[in-house]
Amino acid sequence: MRKLLMKAGVPLVAGAVVLSGFSGAAFAVAKQPSNTKPTFDLAYEGPLSGGNAQLGLNMAYAVQYAINQANSGKSQFGPLPFTLKYVAKDDQGSPTLSPTDAEELTANPSVIGVVGPAFSGATKAAEPTFSAHNLATVSPSATNTALATSGWRNFFRDVADDSVQGPADANYVVQKLHLTNLYVSNDASTYGEGLAAAFAAQATKDGAKVTTGTFPGTSQCSDGTASPTQYPDDAATVVSAKPQLLFYGGYYCDLGLLAGALSKAGYTGKIISGDGSDSTALISGTNPPSAANGIYASCPCAVLGTTKADTAFASGFKKLAKFPVGIYSGEAFDAANAIIAELQILSKTKGGTGAITRINVVNGLHKIVYHGLTKVVSFQANGDIAGADIYINQVVNGNLVQLGLA
Secondary structure, eight states: OEEEOOGGGOSOOSSSOOOTTOOSSTTOOOOOOSSSOOEEEEEEEEOSSSTTHHHHHHHHHHHHHHHHHHHHTOSTTOSOSSEEEEEEEEOTTOTTTHHHHHHHHHHOTTEEEEEOOOSHHHHHHHHHHHHHTTOOEEESSOOOGGGGGSOOTTEEESSOOHHHHHHHHHHIIIIISOOOEEEEEEOSSHHHHHHHHHHHHHHHHTTOEEEEEEOOOBTTTSSOOBOGGGHHHHHHHHHHHOOSEEEEESOHHHHHHHHHHHHHTTOOSEEEEOGGGOSTHHHHTSSSGGGGTTOEEEESSOOOOSSHHHHHHHHHHHHHHSSOOOTTHHHHHHHHHHHHHHHHHHHTSTTGGGGOOHHHHHHHHTTEEEEOSSSEEOBOTTSOBSOOOOEEEEEETTEEEEEEEO
């Protein structure tokens, strides 16, 4: 295994982050210095517009921040023998749009790695193209279990998959909340279906009574085709089943619409969802916002802010993005830096920067051990992260609060 170790395991070295050359415009690229160093493009692909854009923006700015930091020469990597350029692709989280983005990225020989795609459905649709061109992709958030079973050597993720998250959520509900009459629904997306199925299987094994249903995602919120007018009927379906808890596999925008409808329908049970709903945008997107209070949202990501490195990252991120760090910001930062770490390792071989090729990056990521902000980034043979915890969060008085491990 190849290692990039940092002093005291801290990924942010040399104090404050330098953002020289940043224009302040959304997704602006830091001004490149005048030298003869080769330039490599590091891309982000995910939703930058549409109903679930906030999830993508949380990650996109983290990637750009990592690039600006590395280019400054004052990061953990020190002065680099190459320059990095940020490239962004907005697939809106859609499996319809992501293949085109993948084709454009792979057609650009300067692109040496991709953070993303962000959503599972978009990843599933784009990976055949990325794989055919040996372009490494490290997703901070695509959790569908099957993504790691297709033989894509270029595919990596630094987040636990649904086979970990779904059962952990079910155990939390049955064993800690002591709720056993459950309604399990999903938004018909690749992500939502997979997470809901994993939850339902474990909840049944735990002895719970499980009723299932599908509430298709809307065109307003995601790549779905349903209309928001469906939710009063969906809410009535849930209420008539009289569950103690509703599990929702899907994203915050549609869950906000459903939660509002459930409140109006007189639903008194609890609600839990996965990482796709773990966003403060769930609160603002629920009508009324107070109807979001009490909703649980699990995530294979810890809330940052307990170390000096966390604080430095949060401060630098906010200066760049003009909003605070959110779900998967830290994971996206680590994904970008794991790729940068591998580029640095390759540049120190006999081949120098000439050794930085797509296939060499893929091969190197299979061996890397990178001590990041959120975890030690090391991948299993199938590209899955080696080990992860699941955290439970809850909306309390209009704020998303981390309760602890599931």
